[in-house]
Amino acid sequence: MKPTPSFNRSLWVYHFNSGSCNGCEIEIVAAITPRYDPERFGIKLVGSPRHADVMLVTGPVVKKMKDRLLRVYSQIPDPKVVMCIGTCGISGGVFYDSYNLEGPVDEVIPVDVYVPGCPPRPEAIIHGVVTALAKLERLEGGSA
Amino acid sequence: MSEGKKSPYIVPIGPTHPALKEPVMFTFEMDGEMIRDVDFAPGQTHRGIEWMGMRRNPVQIVHLTDRICGICGVSHTLAFSRAVEQITEIEVPERADYIRTIIAEFERIQSHLLWAGVAAHELGFDSLLHLTWRVREQSMDVIENLTGNRVNYGLVQVGGVRRDIVPEQHRIIEDCLSAYEGLLGKLLDLFLHDKTIAMRCRDVGLLSKEDALKLCTVGPTARASGVNVDLRQDYPYCAYGDLDVRAILPDQYAGETRGDVYDRIVVRLLEVGQSCGIIRQCLSEMPAGEITAEPKLAKLLAICKKARGEAIGRVEAPRGECFHYVLMEGKEAPASWKVKASSYSNLMSWIPMLRGEQIADIPIIVASIDPCLSCTDRVAVVRAASRSIYSKDDLHRLSVEKTRRLQQ
Numbered sequence: 427m428k429p430t431p432s433f434n435r436s437l438w439v440y441h442f443n444s445g446s447c448n449g450c451e452i453e454i455v456a457a458i459t460p461r462y463d464p465e466r467f468g469i470k471l472v473g474s475p476r477h478a479d480v481m482l483v484t485g486p487v488v489k490k491m492k493d494r495l496l497r498v499y500s501q502i503p504d505p506k507v508v509m510c511i512g513t514c515g516i517s518g519g520v521f522y523d524s525y526n527l528e529g530p531v532d533e534v535i536p537v538d539v540y541v542p543g544c545p546p547r548p549e550a551i552i553h554g555v556v557t558a559l560a561k562l563e564r565l566e567g568g569s570a
Numbered sequence: 571m572s573e574g575k576k577s578p579y580i581v582p583i584g585p586t587h588p589a590l591k592e593p594v595m596f597t598f599e600m601d602g603e604m605i606r607d608v609d610f611a612p613g614q615t616h617r618g619i620e621w622m623g624m625r626r627n628p629v630q631i632v633h634l635t636d637r638i639c640g641i642c643g644v645s646h647t648l649a650f651s652r653a654v655e656q657i658t659e660i661e662v663p664e665r666a667d668y669i670r671t672i673i674a675e676f677e678r679i680q681s682h683l684l685w686a687g688v689a690a691h692e693l694g695f696d697s698l699l700h701l702t703w704r705v706r707e708q709s710m711d712v713i714e715n716l717t718g719n720r721v722n723y724g725l726v727q728v729g730g731v732r733r734d735i736v737p738e739q740h741r742i743i744e745d746c747l748s749a750y751e752g753l754l755g756k757l758l759d760l761f762l763h764d765k766t767i768a769m770r771c772r773d774v775g776l777l778s779k780e781d782a783l784k785l786c787t788v789g790p791t792a793r794a795s796g797v798n799v800d801l802r803q804d805y806p807y808c809a810y811g812d813l814d815v816r817a818i819l820p821d822q823y824a825g826e827t828r829g830d831v832y833d834r835i836v837v838r839l840l841e842v843g844q845s846c847g848i849i850r851q852c853l854s855e856m857p858a859g860e861i862t863a864e865p866k867l868a869k870l871l872a873i874c875k876k877a878r879g880e881a882i883g884r885v886e887a888p889r890g891e892c893f894h895y896v897l898m899e900g901k902e903a904p905a906s907w908k909v910k911a912s913s914y915s916n917l918m919s920w921i922p923m924l925r926g927e928q929i930a931d932i933p934i935i936v937a938s939i940d941p942c943l944s945c946t947d948r949v950a951v952v953r954a955a956s957r958s959i960y961s962k963d964d965l966h967r968l969s970v971e972k973t974r975r976l977q978q
Contacts, residue, residue, distance in 0.1 A: 443592055445615040447944045449640025449721040451591060452684060456710070456720075459687075459703035473588030490614045491593060494586055520637050523625065524618040545640060545721050 436468025437559055440478035440502065444495050444531070446485030449545035450512040454482060457548035464552050475501040480558050482551075483537070486514040486521050487529035499535045505565040507558040509539040511551060516540050578606050581929070585614045590936070591688065592943040600929065608924045612917065616947040620907045627902045628654050628728050628874045629867055635894075636722045638909065639945040641684065644670075644677045645887030646894070646909065646945075647726040652807060653883030653896040654728050654904075658873050660863045664809075666730035668856040671809040672743075673716060673725050674885070675845040675852075679750065680709045681888035682838040682845075685940045686761065689835065692933040693770050698760060705753055712746045715739060729870055730862025740853055747846045754843045761835050762823075771832035775923040775935035778829055785918045789890020790837045791939045794820055795829035801886035813851050818844055831938040838940075875902050880976075887912045889940050897976060906976065911945030 441454055458464060458471055472478055475498045487495060499508070508531075513519035515531040531537055538561050541554040578599045585593035593614035599607040619638055623631045628650075635650045636643040648670060655662060662670075683706040690698035710720050716735060717723035725731050735743075761767055777787070782795035792799050800817035802810040818840045820826075820833035827833060864870040880897040890912030897906035916939045923935050 442586060443615070445593070445617060445944075447637045447640040447643075447722075448592065448942065449637070449643075452640060453721060456703065456707070459707075460700050461704060461707045485615070486617065488614065488616055490616070491585070494593075498586060514637075520634050521617050521619075521622065524622055526616055526618045544637070547720065 437479050437555060437562070438470060438472045438477055439480045439482055439555065440472055440475045440498075441482045441484070442475075442495060442498055444483055444485035444491040444515070444529070445488035446512065446514070450484035453545045453548055454484070454511065454551060457551045462548050462552060464555065469552075469555055475499075476503065478502050479506060479562060480555065481506060481508045482511050483508060483515055483531050483535075484511045485529075486518055486524070486527050487531055487534055488526050489528055492528040492534055495531075495534055505562060507538045507562050507565070508535055509541060509554050509558055510537045511541045511546060511554070513542050513544045516542055519544060583932070592941070594941075594943050596932075596936075598924075598929070598932070603928045603930075605924050605927050605929065605932070608921055610917070610920065612943055613947050615944045617944075620909060623907045624903050624905070627871055628904070629871055631904075631907075632727055633724060635909075636724055639911065639942050640721050641681050641942060642677060642887045642889065642892070642912075642945065643722050644674050644726060645885045645892045646911070648674060648808070649883035649885040649892050649894040650896065650907075651726055651728045651883065652885070653881040653894050654874065654877075654898070656881035656883070657879040657896060657898050658728075658877040660729045660873065662730055662863060663860040664857050665734075665859045666861045666863075667808040668852045669731045669733075669735055669861060670726060671813075672735065672849050672852050673713070673723065673731075674808070675849045676709055676713050676716070678845045678888045679842050680706055680713065681940075682842050683709065685838060685888075685937075686757070686835065689831075689934065689937055690761075690767075692937045693767060695764075695766065701760070702757070705750075705757070708746050708749060712743055715742055727862060727870075728874065729864045730860070732862070734861045735853075735856070743849065743853060747850055750842065750846050754839070754846075757842075758839055761839060762832075767835075768832065770931075770934060771830060771835060773828065773830050774927065774931050775831045775938050776829055777919050777923050779827075781922045782829065782919065785922075786915050787890070787919045787939075788915045789887070789912050790834060790841065791890065791916045791919060793817055794827075794833040794837045796821070796827035799891075801884055801891055805884060807885065809852055809855075810848075812855065813848055815844070815848065831934055834938045871902070874898070876900060880906075889913055889942060889945075890915060892945075909945075911942065913939070913942040914946045917941060917946060 510531045539554050539558045578601050581598040584595040595611040597609045632647050635646040638646045687699040687702035714720050717725045777795045779796045782792050782797050802815040820836045823836050877898045878900050883894040885892045893910040895908040896904050899905040
């Protein structure tokens with residue numbers, strides 16, 4: 427069954443912390459609270475990866491979280507879009523020379539949208555989700 | 571028919587779970603709905619920050635300490651800077667001390683409001699989560715105005731601060747403070763006089779004063795159990811010596827101390843009001859003058875490079891005492907650096923709190939100590955891919971050996 431366009435546009439987001447400093451976490455939560463309120467567009471955080479269209483990954487992927495990241499990634503149904511939030515997930519950032527990193531994120535799972543910043547502002551995160559939406563539509567257009 | 575083992579059964583939660591904001595692994599031993607025993611394994615956010623710090627110079631490290639924890643970054647930076655300042659004998663200008671105090675208190679305000687929202691969310695009271703987070707945005711605006719960033723401020727530098735507070739900013743701060751003081755009564759009313767919150771939080775997650783002392787809990791978790799500790803009162807640093815700061819205990823509000831989740835809400839909300847008072851006092855008493863002892867970074871690094879000695883920096887973070895030990899041996903990078911974050915002291919109190927409670931109370935009890943695991947995860951022992959677990963005696967022996975080694 428093909429979902430209707432309005433159903434399609436309501437993005438559900440799953441957030442995965444791969445060893446972040448909490449800075450990006452609080453900005454993600456700040457982004458879903460009333461000042462920014464993306465829920466009016468149907469964008470919301472969900473608790474299970476099986477319900478999600480988009481995966482937000484924060485943190486530089488520490489050793490212990492690599493397998494969990496792969497498992498959670500495989501649990502999200504296709505088509506899916508992965509967003510990497512924060513500089514440390516993109517390049518390692520200030521943690522670039524740590525002995526405990528498996529990252530950056532795109533060496534573990536494929537990343538579609540990068541949101542740089544340490545941490546990025548809530549506006550930047552929402553802009554990232556909008557970019558992810560465009561990519562998701564393109565992916566679905568290709569598979570239909 | 572073989573009789574399977576029915577009780578107790580094991581419920582694993584984590585490391586990634588919707589109820590947890592950060593990765594941590596819990597193993598609950600359940601007897602029906604009741605928690606019989608609990609074990610937890612932190613360490614999923616270990617990034618080896620101290621190891622990296624021992625390869626960088628103090629000016630670089632202050633930006634690393636900001637990123638130990640995104641919520642209480644100033645506390646870590648301040649504790650580290652204070653340790654380095656003691657070793658290098660840099661005298662911090664008085665104005666810088668006041669600016670540090672102001673930003674530390676703003677951090678406390680936003681951290682406690684953040685916590686209050688998370689606690690409401692864990693109880694299933696999402697409208698209150700959204701209200702507190704909307705209110706919190708105002709302090710984030712002020713922090714952004716003062717430091718240039720919403721999180722990871724990078725304001726504190728060894729020897730002082732990097733930005734001054736100019737007279738035009740006083741008005742913005744004052745507006746924010748009076749808004750909070752007006753709102754605090756409403757927040758207290760919503761959190762403390764709500765029937766649902768009282769039913770879910772009263773006598774839930776009890777931590778007795780004896781246990782709190784025995785387990786060395788710190789900060790609001792200890793104060794909610796009636797332990798009168800607050801570094802700002804006991805060992806004043808920065809501008810706190812000039813101000814009158816008294817530890818907030820739940821009996822000041824409710825007339826009694828029970829050491830439950832409700833008392834932890836009381837302490838944190840009252841501290842928001844206290845922080846507003848401290849900031850206001852700092853603004854009116856802030857002396858004029860320099861904001862840093864050494865504005866030229868090259869000179870500052872040269873001073874640090876020559877320094878020898880060890881020191882401890884202690885700061886009352888929003889979650890309790892944050893402790894940094896630094897040893898410098900005349901090199902660019904510190905020879906040793908140890909961080910003991912406040913949550914590290916508080917995590918063990920989970921065990922007496924959770925024992926005997928129901929499974930549905932896990933999220934609020936776990937959240938009630940305001941755990942910050944990115945602060946806590948400092949030690950990882952991996953040896954040739956086999957994991958070894960150190961007992962307390964082993965760790966103690968290692969610690970003694972290290973002290974001896976450093977003394978040589």
